[in-house]
Amino acid sequence: MTEVIDGNAVAEEIRAGVSDCVETLTDTGVKPGLATVLMSDDPASETYVSMKQRDCEEVGIEGIHVDVDNDAPAEELYDTVERLNDDDDVHGVLVQKPFVDQVDERRVLRTIAPEKDVDAFHPANVGRLVAGDPRFKPCTPHGIQRLLESVDVETEGKEAVVVGRSDIVGKPMANMLFSKSAGGNATTTVCHSRTEDLAAHTRRADIVVAAAGRPEFITGDMVSEGCVVVDVGINRVERDGDSELVGDVAYDEVAEKAAAITPVPGGVGPMTRAMLLYNTVKAASAESGVDVELP
């Protein structure tokens, strides 16, 4: 029987725990604040940012949103980030990716104060993760770690294959899977668009994390019986005249073989959002010195 890993349910538990932390902090006069910044007219990015703001409201985090005109000079974005760095009411700063062409991505990520970098994209925070001393864990891989824990998937000593090498998911996910200090301790392979015979790798895997950004890329013949499959993809495809949301995994055929699988939607997506709230209260707690019991 395949276990469908319920990201909505696990995320709800995390949000409940975050709400308690917010209450503790607010009672001592510290209202956690998350600033989102959007310099883009991409409708998907607009939707993601408004969902993050709605999540904040639900758990009592003060959501602050700043729109920067997507035709404005890049300096306007850098200045906005610096202003938010200096704002004591803001504990987390998130600039929604992807960035418009005139913006230097590396500069944006370096400009966000590391202690407010709730995405964990600043090189100092990437370095801390790699060094085994994370300030924040990046939201998607952290969410995946929690999903695996929620269904008692043991990663230690297992073969994990990550498909995709992005800065947001693939690289930190692989790091957390193989590292001892992050709890993974798995033998971890990172595959990507140039991997020869991808299926030979994924078939060996006890755990497959599909983060390639390609619709239904991982098919049933590419996985082994009893594996655990985590689908990070969110792809909109046109099918029979309708627009449909699919992951990077061909769900039905992979689910037939998998012991456990995350659905799309309702798997990784809600966890990414929940872990952003988690990082925001963590930032507020660290900044204020008020201890909270993180969920």
Ligand code: GUN
């Ligand atoms: N765009 C897509 N995912 C993310 C994310 O996790 N953080 C930011 N800042 N932008 C994104």
